[in-house]
Amino acid sequence: MIDALQVTQFVGELDEEELITVLEDFVESNPTEEEAQQVVVACQEGMAIVGDLFQKGEYFVGDLIFAGELLSEAMKILKPAIGQGTTVEIGSIVLGTVHGDLHDIGKNIFKNMCEAAGFQVFDIGIDQSPESFIEKIKEIKPNIVGMSGMLTLALESMKETILQLEEAGLRDSVKVIIGGNPVTKDVCEYVGADAFTVNAAEGVKICQDWVK
Numbered sequence: 001m002i003d004a005l006q007v008t009q010f011v012g013e014l015d016e017e018e019l020i021t022v023l024e025d026f027v028e029s030n031p032t033e034e035e036a037q038q039v040v041v042a043c044q045e046g047m048a049i050v051g052d053l054f055q056k057g058e059y060f061v062g063d064l065i066f067a068g069e070l071l072s073e074a075m076k077i078l079k080p081a082i083g084q085g086t087t088v089e090i091g092s093i094v095l096g097t098v099h100g101d102l103h104d105i106g107k108n109i110f111k112n113m114c115e116a117a118g119f120q121v122f123d124i125g126i127d128q129s130p131e132s133f134i135e136k137i138k139e140i141k142p143n144i145v146g147m148s149g150m151l152t153l154a155l156e157s158m159k160e161t162i163l164q165l166e167e168a169g170l171r172d173s174v175k176v177i178i179g180g181n182p183v184t185k186d187v188c189e190y191v192g193a194d195a196f197t198v199n200a201a202e203g204v205k206i207c208q209d210w211v212k
């Protein structure tokens with residue numbers, strides 16, 4: 001069994017070698033999807049340590065970039081264990097990181113988990129304007145729109161995107177879920193989303209309930 005605290009520590013310390021070794025051993029041991037999701041959470045907690053050390057001035061932007069790459073690498077290793085994907089498509093999601101925000105690690109984790117659960121995900125990328133969301137929504141006509149943001153300023157972008165969705169007459173045709181560290185129940189109400197989460201696995205469950 002993998003030691004989740006150790007995984008968190010390796011991410012926090014940016015110890016690539018140790019992290020990759022334990023994750024590869026873990027995936028080889030044929031873990032359940034639930035166990036793999038616990039390891040994703042452990043990695044996420046390691047990123048919180050990285051963030052704290054950055055705030056304290058012990059880590060620099062270069063360390064953040066490295067942390068981002070490290071987590072992407074970790075997710076690639078964990079992907080087969082998170083879910084093999086299903087052949088039945090259960091719904092569609094237009095997903096993106098909102099305007100002004102370049103963080104995409106969390107968005108990508110959510111995307112991978114949604115695909116594994118059977119959703120077709122149209123990922124429009126980072127720093128996406130309300131207009132880009134609207135263009136894609138008109139093209140795809142998805143069941144769900146997912147917006148990701150890690151910066152405080154992302155919250156205003158989420159609000160603006162939903163406002164423009166309303167103005168375009170599209171708001172009632174989709175469910176909107178927001179995710180990322182700064183989102184809360186109050187934020188969800190403020191921006192006018194239908195749901196929020198800081199946990200990708202929970203986000204997938206919410207989306208599954210919506211398309212049932």
Ligand code: B12
Pocket residue numbers: 044047048049050051052054055061064065067068069100101102103104105106107109110145146147148149150151152153177178179180181182197198199200201203204
């Ligand atoms: C890695 C990182 C970066 C990397 C990003 C690399 C990348 N490709 O994403 C780089 C170096 C580029 C970066 C840049 C910056 N960053 Co930065 N960064 C981080 C860090 C350390 C980790 C973020 C992360 O990836 N977390 C792990 C993921 C897995 O968590 P998550 O995003 O919350 O995602 C989970 C859930 O929220 C959910 N989820 C996420 N999205 C969605 C979407 C939907 C629809 C759903 C359902 C779920 C969902 O699923 C995920 C898995 O469970 C955080 C610190 C922290 N404590 O988090 C700072 C942090 C977010 N950054 C910060 C800052 C200030 C910056 C910079 C301004 C730094 C600078 N001076 O240049 C720039 C801003 C650039 C910009 N315009 O966006 C601040 C934000 C402060 C604020 N309140 O606004 C933080 C909090 C650091 C700090 N403590 O000061 N950063």
